[in-house]
Structure formats: C-alpha cells, structure tokens
Amino acid sequence: MGQQSQVSRDESLTVRDNRTGKTVTIPIVDNAIPATAFKVLKASRKPGEREENETDKGLRVQDKGFLNTAVMNSTITYIDGEAGGAFPQLSFAHFILRAYTTPVPVYSASLPYQHFETEVLRHGILHSDAQGFFRSFRYDAHPMSMLTSAFAMLGSYYSTANPSLQGQRLYTRGNEEACAIMDRQIYRIIGKATALAAMAYRIRQGRDFVTRPNGLSYTGSFMYQMDHIGEEDYVPNPVLEKALDTLFLIHADHELNASCTTVLQTGSSLVDPYSAIAAGCASLYGPLHGGANEAVIRMLISIGSPENVPAFIEAVKRREKTLSGFGHRVYKTSDPRSFIVRKTADEVFKVTGKDELLETAMALHDAAMKDEYFIKRKLAPNVDFWR
Structure with a gap:
C-alpha cells in the first residue's frame, strides 16, 4: 500500500x-x-x-525564484528576516574561505592569515595586456560590463587553471596539489579584483592606469589605484580607507544571494574559477541585486532637491514612481547593514562635506520612515540606500 x-x-x-x-x-x-x-x-x-x-x-518540485529552496548548508552566516539581523560569524575573506572549506580537507583551510594576505597582495599586479583590453571599451561603458568581461579575460591567461584544458578533475581530486592550484586562483581573483575595478573606473575618468605600490593595505591599494593622479607621496585618506574597508566587510558574506548562487551553479559545471566569477558579476550587475545602489543614485538625481521629496513620495504612493533602496526580499524590518553604512557615511562626510544629493537622501529617508504607507508595508531602507 x-x-x-x-x-x-x-x-x-x-x-x-x-x-x-x-x-x-x-x-x-x-x-x-x-x-x-x-x-x-x-x-x-x-x-x-x-x-x-x-x-x-517521478514528481518534480517547482520553486520559481528560489522562494523556498535551500541549496546548501552554511555554518557561518544566518539572516533573521523578521528581527532584521545578519550574523556573519567570520568576516574576512580568509576566514570565510576557511569556514566554507571545512570540514572538506582542503589545503586552504590550514593557511595562516599572514601568508594569505601576502599572497593576495602579491597577485595584485596585472599583465600589461590588460591596459589594451580596457582601452577597447567605449569611454562611457558601464563599469560592471567591463568588470564582468575582465574576469572572463583573466581566465584566458592561466591555462593551468582551466579544467577544460587540464582535465575535469583538476580541482576535484581532493589532494594537496589540487587544493594548492585552487588556492592560487583564489589569491589571483581577490588580488586582481580591485585592480580590475580601478581600471574600469579610470577608463570612465579618462585617466591613465596606476600600478599598486608596496606597503599599503588591500583597501588602501585599491584607493591608490583609483585616486592617484601624480601627487607626490600620495596616501589614501585613512577615514575614507576605513569606510571602504567597512563596506568590503559587511558585503563579504550575506547568505546565498543571487550572485553567490550564480557562482555556485556555474562552478558546478567544473568551469574555470574566473568564468564562474564573471558569471557572478553579471548577476550582480542587475538592478535587483548589486545594481540597486545605482538605481538609488539615479532616483535621487531625478528628485533633484529636498523640497521635491514630498511630491516624489506622493507619486510613489500613486505607483507613478519607483522607490529604490527601500525594502528587502529577506529582511522584513530594517536591513541591519544600513545602520552601519549610515554611521560610516556620517564619518565620511565630515571629511568630504555634504552635497545636495545627500541632503535629498536624508529628506527622503525621514519622510518615508514617518509615512504610514511605508510603515504598513515594512518598507525600511536597505544597505543600497546609503551605499
């Protein structure tokens, strides 16, 4: 029966x-x-x-949009959407990697942090051909389009890291040699990511590219590569460096979001790590994921000034306008990261000064948080609003 x-x-x-x-x-x-x-x-x-x-x-299970599907277990992070809390027990990239690789016996799980940091910074230099690659883009190309393409390009330089060329068990043999090969790609990807992002930024600015110097931190090197325009003894502002480092940390791990899922699924085909990261960047590009902060900026520009906020709020309630940066698929209260970013923003603006865009953002935030329409719908600011 x-x-x-x-x-x-x-x-x-x-x-x-x-x-x-x-x-x-x-x-x-x-x-x-x-x-x-x-x-x-x-x-x-x-x-x-x-x-x-x-x-x-046999019966299939349909779950469009992963609305109620868990694709893997995590021991390092948990989001309580009702309480509004994210609990990453380990923040740094090194410790995240250690946590995700344990209990699988891989080489990277035993690496000391000092060695990890040294290797990441050592792999921050790009091949000179990368300059020609970036200069092939239009001056107004979107940075994420360039970054996505750049990661895919990067994989073409390391044939020894490509299972399609070296055999599909390149990373799955489970021995020390296979894990060491994977570690090397991790160093390269993390080390070169900021250099690629800085090059995408400088193309948009019409500036020459800058090689990272020795002696600066990971975040400090990134700021140097973005901002240095020939000043003697240029050093990134420590307040701004700390702020950017904070943003890196709170975005380092946030459960299985869209880009993380994309990398996981792409990597399951045993493609090279660079192609998997490129796919993740493409997912991050979208306005419902990483592109949400760009949508916030465009919204604030369209509002124009604080005095236009009330009219914008009413247009949102009439569904004539879209309110970006509020609400979250998981969080049913405020995104806890938004409070950290908001506090960090205050510290940054003590150095840079405020502008009308910020004043508009603050006016919009205050108006929305007091309006019963948004309160009932639990539309609180998320991390993208203040980022």
Whole structure:
C-alpha cells in the first residue's frame, strides 16, 4: 500500500499521492526536506498530457525564484528576516574561505592569515595586456560590463587553471596539489579584483592606469589605484580607507544571494574559477541585486532637491514612481547593514562635506520612515540606500 521508511515520525513528513494512493515518508533535517525524495511518486501520463511533464519518471518540485529552496548548508552566516539581523560569524575573506572549506580537507583551510594576505597582495599586479583590453571599451561603458568581461579575460591567461584544458578533475581530486592550484586562483581573483575595478573606473575618468605600490593595505591599494593622479607621496585618506574597508566587510558574506548562487551553479559545471566569477558579476550587475545602489543614485538625481521629496513620495504612493533602496526580499524590518553604512557615511562626510544629493537622501529617508504607507508595508531602507 504505502512505502514505509525507517524514519522517526516526529522528524519526518508523510506525503500521499492522491493520483496513485502511494505514500512516502521523507526525513526532515534542519527543518528541510530533500526535493529528490518526491521522485519516487510516479504516475501514469494522462491522455493528452504533455510528454515533457515526464509524469512516469517521478514528481518534480517547482520553486520559481528560489522562494523556498535551500541549496546548501552554511555554518557561518544566518539572516533573521523578521528581527532584521545578519550574523556573519567570520568576516574576512580568509576566514570565510576557511569556514566554507571545512570540514572538506582542503589545503586552504590550514593557511595562516599572514601568508594569505601576502599572497593576495602579491597577485595584485596585472599583465600589461590588460591596459589594451580596457582601452577597447567605449569611454562611457558601464563599469560592471567591463568588470564582468575582465574576469572572463583573466581566465584566458592561466591555462593551468582551466579544467577544460587540464582535465575535469583538476580541482576535484581532493589532494594537496589540487587544493594548492585552487588556492592560487583564489589569491589571483581577490588580488586582481580591485585592480580590475580601478581600471574600469579610470577608463570612465579618462585617466591613465596606476600600478599598486608596496606597503599599503588591500583597501588602501585599491584607493591608490583609483585616486592617484601624480601627487607626490600620495596616501589614501585613512577615514575614507576605513569606510571602504567597512563596506568590503559587511558585503563579504550575506547568505546565498543571487550572485553567490550564480557562482555556485556555474562552478558546478567544473568551469574555470574566473568564468564562474564573471558569471557572478553579471548577476550582480542587475538592478535587483548589486545594481540597486545605482538605481538609488539615479532616483535621487531625478528628485533633484529636498523640497521635491514630498511630491516624489506622493507619486510613489500613486505607483507613478519607483522607490529604490527601500525594502528587502529577506529582511522584513530594517536591513541591519544600513545602520552601519549610515554611521560610516556620517564619518565620511565630515571629511568630504555634504552635497545636495545627500541632503535629498536624508529628506527622503525621514519622510518615508514617518509615512504610514511605508510603515504598513515594512518598507525600511536597505544597505543600497546609503551605499
């Protein structure tokens, strides 16, 4: 009659397929069930039913948009959407890598941080051909378009890192040699990421490219490559460097967001790491992900000045305008990162001074937070509003 399983009734889900009367008991682990467990629920195809349904091969689970699907377990981060808290237990890239690679016995899990930092900074230099690559873009090309292309380009320089050229088990052998090869690509990707981003920025500014100097931090080197225009003994402003470092840290890990999922899925084909990161950048490009902060800037520019905020608010309520930077798919209260960015912004503007765009943002924030329309809908500012 029904399929029985050696599973505790208290920690399981029993499902009955009314098409066939078949019953299956599925274990519940960490408040989740495996989607593949439903494949045993097979039925005969009805007359006229689409062959593509593959009804006789088992029931499928449909979840458009990953609205209620967990694709992996994490031991280092948790978002409580109702409480508005993100809890990354480990912040630095090095420790994130250690956490994600444990308990898998990989080489990178045992590397001391000092070695990790040295290797990342050592791999921050780009091949001279990269200059020609960036100069091939239009002067007004979008930075994310350039960065996405640049990561894909970077992979073409390291044939030894490409499973398509070296064999599909290049990274999956699990021995020390395979893990050391992966470590080297991690150093390169993290080390060169800021150099690529700085080059994309300077193309837009019409400036020559700058090689990072020795002696600066990872974030300080990035600022140097973006801002240095020939000044003698130029050193990045420490307040601005700390602010950018803070932004790097709070964005280092945030559960399985769109770009992280994209990298995971792309990497599952055993493509080279650079192509996987390029795919992640493409996902980050979108206005519903990393591009949201750009949408905020465009919105603030369109508002123009603080006195125009009330009219904009009313237009949003009439659904004539879009309010960017408020609300979050997971957080049902304020995005906790927004408070950190807001505080950091205050410190930055003590150095740079305020401008009308900031005044408009503050007026919009205050108006929206007091309006019953936004309060009822739990539309609080997220990290993109202040970033």
